[in-house]
Amino acid sequence: MSRTREGRPILGLNAFHGDASACVVHDGKVVAAVEEERFSRRKHEAGLPRMAIEHCLSATGLRPQELGCVAVNADPRARRLAKLGYALRSGGRPALLWSRLRHRRQRANLGEALNNAGLGFARDCVIEPVEHHTSHLASAALACGWDEVVAVSMDGFGDFASSAWGVCTKGALALRGEVRFPHSAGVLYQAVTQYLGFTAYGDEYKVMGLAGSGDAGAVPELDDMVELRRHGEFRLALRFFRHHREAVSFVWSDGTPRVGTLFSDELTELLGPPRAADEPLTARHRDVAAALQRVYEKIFFHVLEAAAQCAPDTRRLALAGGCALNSLANGSIRSRSPFEAAYVPPAAGDAGGAVGAGLTAWLRRNPGSVIAPVDHAYLGPEVHDGQIAATIAEAREALQTAGCVVEERDDASLFDETAAIIADGGVVGWFQGRAEWGPRALGNRSILADPRRVDMRETLNRKIKLRESFRPFAPAVLEDAAHAWFERGDAVPFMTEVVPVRPERRRQVPAIVHVDGTGRLQTVSARTNPRFHGLIEAFQRKTGVPMLLNTSFNENEPIVTRPAEALSCFLRTGMDRLVLGNTVIRRRG
Numbered sequence: 003m004s005r006t007r008e009g010r011p012i013l014g015l016n017a018f019h020g021d022a023s024a025c026v027v028h029d030g031k032v033v034a035a036v037e038e039e040r041f042s043r044r045k046h047e048a049g050l051p052r053m054a055i056e057h058c059l060s061a062t063g064l065r066p067q068e069l070g071c072v073a074v075n076a077d078p079r080a081r082r083l084a085k086l087g088y089a090l091r092s093g094g095r096p097a098l099l100w101s102r103l104r105h106r107r108q109r110a111n112l113g114e115a116l117n118n119a120g121l122g123f124a125r126d127c128v129i130e131p132v133e134h135h136t137s138h139l140a141s142a143a144l145a146c147g148w149d150e151v152v153a154v155s156m157d158g159f160g161d162f163a164s165s166a167w168g169v170c171t172k173g174a175l176a177l178r179g180e181v182r183f184p185h186s187a188g189v190l191y192q193a194v195t196q197y198l199g200f201t202a203y204g205d206e207y208k209v210m211g212l213a214g215s216g217d218a219g220a221v222p223e224l225d226d227m228v229e230l231r232r233h234g235e236f237r238l239a240l241r242f243f244r245h246h247r248e249a250v251s252f253v254w255s256d257g258t259p260r261v262g263t264l265f266s267d268e269l270t271e272l273l274g275p276p277r278a279a280d281e282p283l284t285a286r287h288r289d290v291a292a293a294l295q296r297v298y299e300k301i302f303f304h305v306l307e308a309a310a311q312c313a314p315d316t317r318r319l320a321l322a323g324g325c326a327l328n329s330l331a332n333g334s335i336r337s338r339s340p341f342e343a344a345y346v347p348p349a350a351g352d353a354g355g356a357v358g359a360g361l362t363a364w365l366r367r368n369p370g371s372v373i374a375p376v377d378h379a380y381l382g383p384e385v386h387d388g389q390i391a392a393t394i395a396e397a398r399e400a401l402q403t404a405g406c407v408v409e410e411r412d413d414a415s416l417f418d419e420t421a422a423i424i425a426d427g428g429v430v431g432w433f434q435g436r437a438e439w440g441p442r443a444l445g446n447r448s449i450l451a452d453p454r455r456v457d458m459r460e461t462l463n464r465k466i467k468l469r470e471s472f473r474p475f476a477p478a479v480l481e482d483a484a485h486a487w488f489e490r491g492d493a494v495p496f497m498t499e500v501v502p503v504r505p506e507r508r509r510q511v512p513a514i515v516h517v518d519g520t521g522r523l524q525t526v527s528a529r530t531n532p533r534f535h536g537l538i539e540a541f542q543r544k545t546g547v548p549m550l551l552n553t554s555f556n557e558n559e560p561i562v563t564r565p566a567e568a569l570s571c572f573l574r575t576g577m578d579r580l581v582l583g584n585t586v587i588r589r590r591g
């Protein structure tokens with residue numbers, strides 16, 4: 003390792019994998035982070051995150067030659083003996099092994115790919131591999147701001163493991179346990195998600211939404227799919243799966259990732275025929291979703307219990323990996339595990355591995371340095387007034403045809419007027435400042451509505467989001483008012499936990515209450531997002547309710563990044579107003 007590179011900024015990457023992404027770490031701080039899908043406009047974009055890299059370098063004013071290294075969240079050298087042993091025990095299966103070796107080769111040739119992409123990287127660009135789960139663990143444990151924390155990573159697979167846990171003390175991460183291929187809570191959830199007819203990559207969140215309306219005890223057969231063992235280990239009943247014995251297709255090289263069918267015919271024999279994507283959802287499907295969530299939580303809390311024993315005096319948890327996006331389970335951490343506080347980063351899935359790799363590489367080069375907490379998600383592309391004005395000028399004819407009026411407001415009148423429109427039942431596209439890092443819209447690329455209206459969920463699903471009717475919407479509540487409305491008093495800034503709405507409050511905000519009386523909470527701080535906080539305060543003054551219904555600014559596409567995408571979404575949907583910075587676009591009449 004060249005000492006001349008110490009102290010230089012680090013480029014972190016999740017490359018040739020779903021949710022490809024890039025970030026820059028400098029002076030121990032994440033200063034920029036974004037997913038490739040925000041530019042390509044293809045959900046969960048895989049491959050080389052070329053545009054994300056270009057943005058991160060441009061936003062920080064860096065040239066590739068100024069970087070200390072490029073850190074990537076995968077290490078082909080990890081668990082070599084375990085891989086070899088499994089290959090020998092499984093009989094080698096050439097097709098299966100060849101498909102995995104081909105993917106590893108892409109990642110191993112990252113330096114060549116960067117050079118060929120025309121990004122200005124030198125052929126001798128220093129590539130720093132960081133093991134997949136180490137990257138996940140670091141993205142939470144190093145970014146949480148706590149001196150000591152128990153860290154857990156759970157996902158599908160990465161570097162031949164599906165779960166890992168340990169303790170992080172003052173930036174030093176010590177692994178204490180892991181679960182290896184072919185056993186995986188993420189694969190279990192994805193396989194049953196496919197069985198339920200949700201076959202697109204990343205559709206697990208739909209099944210989470212469906213689970214709340216089912217009877218978790220009505221499908222006890224799902225218990226046969228998992229065996230819990232000592233010390234946090236678990237085993238899948240592999241007869242129900244295909245990933246360990248067949249070359250299930252994984253397309254990661256470019257575009258939207260695609261995963262072949264993971265469940266076997268034995269699962270169909272156990273549960274009955276799988277649902278076709280266009281088949282209506284039945285009570286049986288809802289019960290299977292609820293049972294899946296129950297079985298997943300058995301695994302999840304089994305792992306957390308074992309992880310807690312690694313540091314019995316530590317009651318703080320840092321959680322990452324794709325399974326950390328399961329906000330239903332996350333909401334029960336305090337009541338069903340030894341932990342009293344939990345940190346889940348804004349990009350807990352594979353995109354966040356870029357941050358974990360970048361932070362790990364930074365500490366390797368600068369041991370003992372302080373890592374700045376990632377306490378907000380506003381790390382993406384920033385839009386300035388000039389860009390907004392240029393977008394409106396280019397769209398002037400389309401705006402006139404649609405009968406739209408463009409006006410400017412100062413902050414006070416903007417907040418007051420927008421709050422009044424929402425309180426009157428209007429739906430507002432709210433586009434401000436830097437885009438959010440991660441899969442949640444957190445008040446800078448959001449569609450906002452009145453949580454008090456019983457019909458608002460149906461209105462949004464029908465007129466704007468054009469999605470399944472069972473999927474819920476989230477509440478964004480003033481941080482200091484959260485305890486009065488939810489059975490939680492601490493901050494949940496990244497919308498990563500589903501928590502109970504207080505029973506006496508549920509009838510006041512029916513649009514954000516799930517069928518089981520919960521809501522996927524986001525607390526809003528005046529320190530990290532003063533504009534969104536100011537808008538909610540204005541709504542509170544008018545209605546007495548310190549929250550807004552908040553959903554992502556998109557229509558079956560990645561969250562909007564640039565003003566032109568926000569304007570396009572506004573014009574083709576039933577939104578009542580669009581707010582770009584301090585510019586208001588409204589429809590006449």
